[in-house]
Amino acid sequence: MSRSQAASCHSLVVRMPGPVDPAALRRRLRDGAAGILPEPDGLRLWEETLPRGADDDAVRARVHREALRPLRRGGPPLRAVLLRPADGDPDADATLVLVARRHLALGGPDPLVLAHWPDGAGTPRPADADRPALEWGLGDPSAAGRAGEVAVPLSGPAVTAGTALLHASVALVLARYGEGEQVDETRTAAEFTGEWRQRTTPGSDTPRLPSGIGVLVEDGIPGQRHLPYLAPALPGLLHATRHPDGTVSAVLHYGHGDLNPCVAERFAAHVAHVAVQLADRPEAPLDTVDLLTPEEREHVLRLGVTPPAGPPEATARTVDGLFADVARERPDAIALTAGDTRLTYAELDARAEQTAAGLRSLDVAPGSMVGVALERDADLVVTLLGVLKAGCAYVPMDLGHPPERLRYTVDDAGAEVVVASDGILPGSSAVRTVTPAALRALGAAEPPAPPRPEDPSAPAYVIYTSGSTGRPKGVVVPHRSVAALVDATREDFRLTGDDVWTLFHSSAFDFSVWEIWGCLLTGGRLVVVDYWTARDTEQFHDLLSRERVTVLNQTPSAFAQLVETDRRADTELTLRLVIFGGEPLDVRMLVPWFARHSHTACRLVNMFGITETTVHVTAHTVTPHDVLAAGRQVGPALPGWTLSVRDPRGRVLPIGAAGEICVGGAGVADRYLGQPELTAERFVTDPHGGGRIYRSGDRGRLRPDGSLDHLGRLDSQVKVRGHRIELDEIRNVLLSHPEVTGAATVLGHDVPGDPATARIDAYVTLRGPADTAELLAHARGMLPSYMVPATVTELDALPLTINGKVDTAALPAPGAPARSAPAAGAPVTAGSANEDDDPLAAQILKLWSHALNADVTSQDNFFELGGNSLLVIRVLREMREQGLPKVTTQDLYRNSTAGRFIELVRNARS
Template sequence: MSRSQARSCHSLVVRVPGPIDAGDLRQRLRAQARGPWPELAQLRLWEDALPFGAEHPDAGARVRQEAERPLHTTGLPLRAVLLRYADGDADLVLVARHELTLEQGLFAIGRSAAGAARTSDGSGPALDWGLGDPAGAGRTGEVPVVLPAQPSTGVRAGWRALLPAATALVLARYGAGETVDEDQRICDYLAGWEGSYGGGLLPLSGVGVLIEETGRGERRLSSLAPELPAVLHFALYDDGSASGVLRHDLGDLAPVVADRFASHVARVAAQLADGGERRLDAVELLGPLETEAVLRLGVTPPVRTGGADRTVHGLFAEVVRERPDAVALTAGGTSLSYAELDERAARTAAGLRALGVAPGSMVGVALERDADLVVTLLGILKADCAYVPMDLHYPEERLRYTVENAGVTVVVGGLDEAFPAVQGTHVVTPAELRALGGGAAPTPLPADGSAPAYVIYTSGSTGRPKGVVVPHRNVVALLDATRGDFALGGDDVWTLFHSSAFDFSVWEIWGCLLTGGRLVVVDHWVTRDTELFHELLVTEQVTVLNQTPSAFAQVIEADRRGSAELAVRLVVFGGEPLDVRMLTPWFARHSPSGCRLVNMFGITETTVHVTAHTVTPADVLAAGRQVGPALPGWTLSVRDPRGRLLPVGAAGEICVGGAGVADRYLGLPELTAERFVDDPYGGGRIYRSGDRGRLRPDGGLDHLGRLDSQVKVRGHRIELDEIRNVLLSHPEVSGAATVLNHEVPGDSATARIDAYVALRGQAAGADVLAHARRVLPAYMVPASITELPAIPLTINGKVDTAALPAPAPAPVAVRPAQGPGESVVPGAGHDPLAAQLLKLWGHALNAEVTEQDNFFELGGNSLLVIRLLREMRELGLPKVSTQDFYRNSTAGRFIELIRDSQG
C-alpha cells in the first residue's frame, strides 16, 4: 500500500466483552447504508478466533496489524474485523476513510478538518530537530505519552487547553524561542481553559495535536500514517484521566528523539497541571537525569600526557632535544633545522630583553610569511611574552588600533613594509633583534601554562576588533587532543598557508613544530596563485594540508586539471562552514582511505578547533552538516537564549567549555562577562559562541551557521546560508554568496536578498535562479543573481562580502558569441593582442574595459586574478605570475607586459 493510502485512513479499536453477538454488530454496521453510505449494505464482518487471551502480548501485535492496514483505493469505505480471544472477549477493529464518520451510537470514528497536514505525496512541514533517517521515510514509529493524573482545573475542559499548551511550550524550547512564540501563543492557550482547543488536528510547527473523547478499551488512530511528521493523539476518558501516543514518520523523527519529545510533553503537562501561577520560564523541559545525560553527551575526556604547566616553547625544546638535526622549517631558499630554529629564536628572545621588554608583555608582529616570522613568534614565547600578530595588508587605522589596544611597545616588522608610526611604540626588524641578543639566551622563568601565548584580534560587532587572550595550556591541550587521532609525527610536512593574524596559523605552526614535522612557509604570492600552490604541494610532498572550504575549492579545481600526484594524507577544514557537496570531484580522484578529510568546527575564543568529523563519500550523498563530537578535553552543549540546556536534536546556541576556552577579551571586561560565563550546570566557564547548532544522539554536533546570519524579510525568518547551499547544489555553481540589502537604506519594506554565483560551464544566472525557484519558497528566492568569475575571499579565506559588487538589476544572460571581425573592445580593433586581453578583462570584470582602466578599481580581486591568469594559460598566452599582475594592474601596462613576454 502507498503512504498516501495510509494517510487517507483512520481506525478505531474497541474492546468488546463477551458474550459477543456478531450478527448484531454486523447489522449495526450495515444500518449505516440508510445514511450517506449505501455501499455499506455490502459490508462483511471478518472474524478470526485466536488461541490466546485478550491480554496476551500477541493480541496487541495482531490488533496493530489490523488497525494499521489501510484500505484499498477502490472498494468499501470501511473494513470491520472482529478478533475473538480464548477468554471470551474480543476486539473490534474498524478502518475507515477519513470522510466516513459513523453515528455516535456506533463508536463514532471520524475526524474534523486536519488543518495544515501533508499532501498525498508526503511533502509538507518538516522537523528540523527530528534527526530522522531518510531511509526510514514511509515507516511509522509509535511512542506512548505517559500523562499525569487529571488537571486540577477540571476534567476534559482542562485537558483540552493544557495538552496543546504543553506541546506548544515544548516546541518553543525546541525552536530556541524561534519556532513558537512563547509569550503569545502559549499564553493564549492558558488564558482560557474552556474552548481553547476546538477539535480536529491542530498543527503546531510540524507536530499535530489531536484530542478525542473515548471510552476505556478504545484505541484510535487519526491516520494509519501520520498526516504531519509527528502527531500527538490524546484520548480523554470519562473519569477525567487521559493518555496519549506520539506517532511519527521515521524519516522525520528518530526513535530516540521521539521518545525524548514524548517525555518532554508529558513532563511539561505535569507541571502545568499543578496549577498555580504557571510561570512559563519556571517550567523545566529536562529532568535531572536527562540533564546529566545530555551534558555527558557533549563531553570528551581529555588526553593527559603531562603536567598542566607545560608551555609551547617548553614542548618545542623537547622536540629539539629529540630531533636537533631534522629540518624544522622550509621557506623559499631558507632551510632551518630544529636546533638552528631554536638558536635563532633564543637570540630573538635575548634581543627583546635587551630592549627592556619585560616578561608578560605583549609584542606586536607585522611580518610577511617567511622564516623570520616563525623565528620571531617562537622567540617572543621564549622571552615569556605573548605575540600579537598583525597582517600588513590591514588598513593602517586597524594596525594602529591593535597596537594601542594591546599596549604594545615593540613591534617586530620587516624592511620592505613600513609600519604606521604609533607614539610610544618601537619598530624593530628580526635581524636587528637577533643582533641585539648576541649569543646569550635569557634565563627562562618557571613554566606557567596559564600565561598568555598570543592575542589574536577578531571582528567585533561594534566595528572595532577585539583581542582574544589565549594561554599556553590551551595550545598544548589542542596538540594533546589531536596528536594521536591524526597520527601527527616527524614524517609529516605541513604548510603555513594562512596569515599569522588568523588563528588557523596557530594550528599550522605549532601543530607541525610541536610534533616534529617540517613546516613549509608559503609565500604570499603563492597563496594567491592556486596553480603555483598546487605545484608546491607536489614538489614539497606536503602530507598535512589545512584549508578553508572556499580556498580548498580552488585546490580541487587545480588538482582536477593536473596530473601530478599529491602526497597529502590529511586535509583539515576550518574557518567557515563546509558544504560537503563541493568534495564530490575530490572523492572522484582520491580514495578516503588514502587521504582523510576532517571537518573541524572552531572559534578563536576556544583555541582554533573544538570538534572533528571525518568526511566520507556517504556524508557527501547525505549533504549533512556534521562537524563531529568535542575534541578530548573540550565540552559542547546547545542552549536557548536564556541559557537553558536544550535536548538532543533541538537547535540553539553552541556553548563550548573545557580546555580550549580563552582567558578573556583584552581590555573588554563587560564583553568578557557577557560571552565567557559560568555554566549554571556546573561545567566551569563556557563560551557562548553565537553559532547555531544541534547535538546528535551520538554526541556529534551539527553546525547550522551563525545565529546572526538569520535575517527577517517581511515577517519571514530566513537563514542566508540555506539559500547559499541551494545555489551551490546547482551542478554549474562553484561558489556562492548571499547578502541582505535594502533598496532604500533603513526601510525594512524594501529588504531583499541578493545572491552572487561563480559559474563553470555554460550556465547563466537565469538558470541558477530557475533552480532556486524550484527548491526555495517564494519569499526565499533571491531578488537578483549576479554572476562573478569567482567569489571574493578575505585573507582568511572567508567570503568577503565587502568586496561584492552592486547586485545586477536582473539575472545575467548568457553572453552572445562575437561574430568574425566584430570589435568587442572600443578602439582595439587594430591590435589583436590588445583586443583579446581587454576582452578577457571585460569578461572577468563584467564591464567594458579600456587600456586606461585599473583592474582593481573596476572591482577586481585576488580570485579574479587567479581566474584570469588561468584562462590566459588555457588560451596559450604567456604565463604571468600573480606578483607581476599586481605590479601591472593597469590594462595598458599589462598588454605591454604580455607583448614583451612574447618577444
C-alpha cells in the same frame, strides 16, 4: 506504499467481547455502510487466527501492524479484519481492526455505523511536497514513510486539567525549541493556559502549529483506539483523547523521516513535564517553568563532554617548553622549509633563542606583548618561537591590513616592540620597530639566560578579530590551551614526525596557530607557503606534490579551488589528512575529490572552532555518506573541550533544539584584551558547574550521540572566505565618515550558494555630497581588503522594522560597484568590444564580466568591481580552458585594470 497514501487513511481498533459471531458482525458492517459505501453488500470481513502460544506483547504488535496497514490505491474505502485467539474458544474476546479513507468517520457508540467527516475535517492532509521541515527533528530521510508513536507521560493534576493545558504546553515547548509562536514568559501559567482555552474549542482539530506539529483532540470510548493517520501527514501529530472519567491521555505520532525516535520521546516528555508544572503552579511566571528535568539536563550536559586525552600534566606546559622537548629528541630532523631555507629542529631552536635574547637586550619584560608584522617565511616562525621563549606573547599582524588598523593593533595591545621588516610598519615614538636579523644580532651578544620556569597560564598570543564596535578586539590565549589542542588531536589524527604540514594562512588568522604548533610540537616538517603561491592553486598543488605534504589545513572556499586544480593535474598528492576550518563546509563540493581519492587513504575532517576557544572545538570525519546526506555535522567535542546549546536566557536546550553554542573546557581563552565588560558578557561562569564557558554567538544543535550540527550565526557576524567579519564593524567605519548619517551592511552573493561570489553590500544615507568612491576610499583606509564593501548604495532612508531596526529584507538590490574614473577615450565593454577588431579584448572582458556579474570596461579594476582571490583563480582557470596563455595570480593582482591585463595577455601570446 507511499507516505501520502498512508496519511489518507485512519483506523480504529475495537475490543469485541466474546462470543463473536462473524456472520452477525459482517451483517452489522454492511448495515452500517448502507448509504455511505457505493456497494455495501460487497464489504468483506477478513478473519485471521493469531499464532498459537503468542504472548500479550506479540498479540498487541500484530494488532498494531494491522492497524497501520493502509488501503490499496484504487481499492475499497474500508477494510475490516477480525483477529481471533488461536485456542479456538468461541467465547474468547476478539479484536476488530477497521481501516478507512479519511472521508469516512470511524468510532462512536456503535463503531460499525459509518459516517462522513463533518465540515471536511477528515480531508487528506498536505502532500509530501508541502510538509514543513522540523529543523530540530533530526529525522532520517531514508526512513521517510515509517511511522512511530510515543506516549506523552502526563501525571498528577495535568491528567485532569483539560486539553487547553495540553495545547499550552505544546506551544511553550515549541517556543523553547525556537519554533512556533514566541511566548511572553513574564506571563503566568494561568494566563497562558487561559489564552489557549479561548483559542481551542471542544472537539477542535488544530491541524498545524507553526512548527509542523499538529494537535488533534478527540473524545475516547472505552474498548476503542483510534489512529487518526496511519502515517502522519505532518511531521508530528499529538493525539489527545478525553476519557469519560474526565482524564486526558495523549500519544505523539511521528514520521521517522522527520523525527529521530530519541527526539520524539524527549519532545513528548517535555510536553508532559511542562504540563505538570503549568497545572501545579498556575500563578508562576512562565520563565520559571523548566523544559528539562534535572536528570535530563545532566544527561544532555554529559553528552557534550569529551574527557581529556591524557593526564593533566600533559597540558600544563608552555608551547616553547614542548618545542624544546621535541628539539632535544629530534635535533637533526628538518623542522622548517621556506623556499631555499631549511632549518633543523636544533637550528630553529638556536635562532629562536637568539631572538629571545635580543628581546631581553631591549628590556622587554616577560609577560609583554610583542608585535610581529612579517611575511610568511622562515623569519616569521623563528620570531614567533623566540617571543615565546622570552616569556612574552606574540601579537601577529597581517601586512595586507591598512596602516591605520596596524597602528590600532599595536596601540591597543600595548606593544613597545614590533618585529617587522624595514619600512613595513609606520612607527611612532612610543614603539620600537626591529627587524628579525637585527634582533638576532642583538641576542648573539647576550650571555645565556638562566632557565625560566614554565607558566602554562601565561598568554601565548593575542589575535585580533573583527569587532562589532568598529574596532577589532584582541583575544588572549594562554599556553595551556595550545598544549591541550595538540594533546587532544595527536592520537586521533596520528600526528608524528613523519608528517609534512603547510603554513598556508596568515599568522593573524588563528588557523596558523594550529598549522605551526600542531606540526612543530609533534615533530613534523613545516613547509612555509609564500603569499603568491598560496594564491595560485596550480603552484600550490605543485608544492604539495613536490614537498610530499601529508597534512593540509584549508578553508572550504580555498579547498574548492584546489579540488578543481587536482582534477586536471598530472602530479600525485601524498595527503593523508585534510582539515577544514574557518567557515562552514558544504560537503557537496567534495564529490569530485572523492571521485579521485579514497576516503580511507586521505581522511577529511570538518572542524568547528573559534579564536576564543583556541582554533578548534570539534572534529567530524567526512565520508561519501555525508555528501549524500548533505549534513551539517562538525562532530563531538575534542578531548578536554565541552559543548552545550543554550537559549537566550542561558537555559540548556535538549537534543535537536537549536540555540547558542557554548564552549567550555581546555580551549577557553583568558579574556578580551582591555575589554572587561565584553569579557564578562561572553566568558561566563556555567551555573551548572562546568567552569568558565564561552558564549560563541554561533547557532547549533546537539545530536543524540553528542555530536554538533553547526547552523550559522545568531548575530551580525558572517564568514567570508574564512575571515570572521562583524558587519557592525563595517557599518561603524562607514558612520565615521562625516557625510554619512545612516548605514547598514549585509552579506550578498552574485550567485546564491557560491562562496566565491560572496560580497559585502553597504547602504548609506548622506547629509551632504559624497560619492561611493569616496566612501570606499574611507573604508579601505581603516579595513582590511576582505571587509571593504563591494557595493555602496545611497538611499533616502533606511527601511526599518516596527522595532526600529534596519529591515534588511526590505533593502533594494545593491547598486553597481564603484568604478575608477575612466581615462580619455571611449571605454571598451564586454558587450561592445568588436571581436573582429580585437577578439582578445572581447574574450577577456567577457570572462571578467561573467565572473564579476557586471558589464566590465577596459578601464575597470577587477577588485573594485568585487573581485577576490577565489574569483581570480576562477578567471585564470577559465582562460586556460579557452586556450589563452597561462598567467599567474600575481600577474592579475599587479595588472588588475582590464586594459592593462589585456595587454599583458597579448604580450604573453606574442
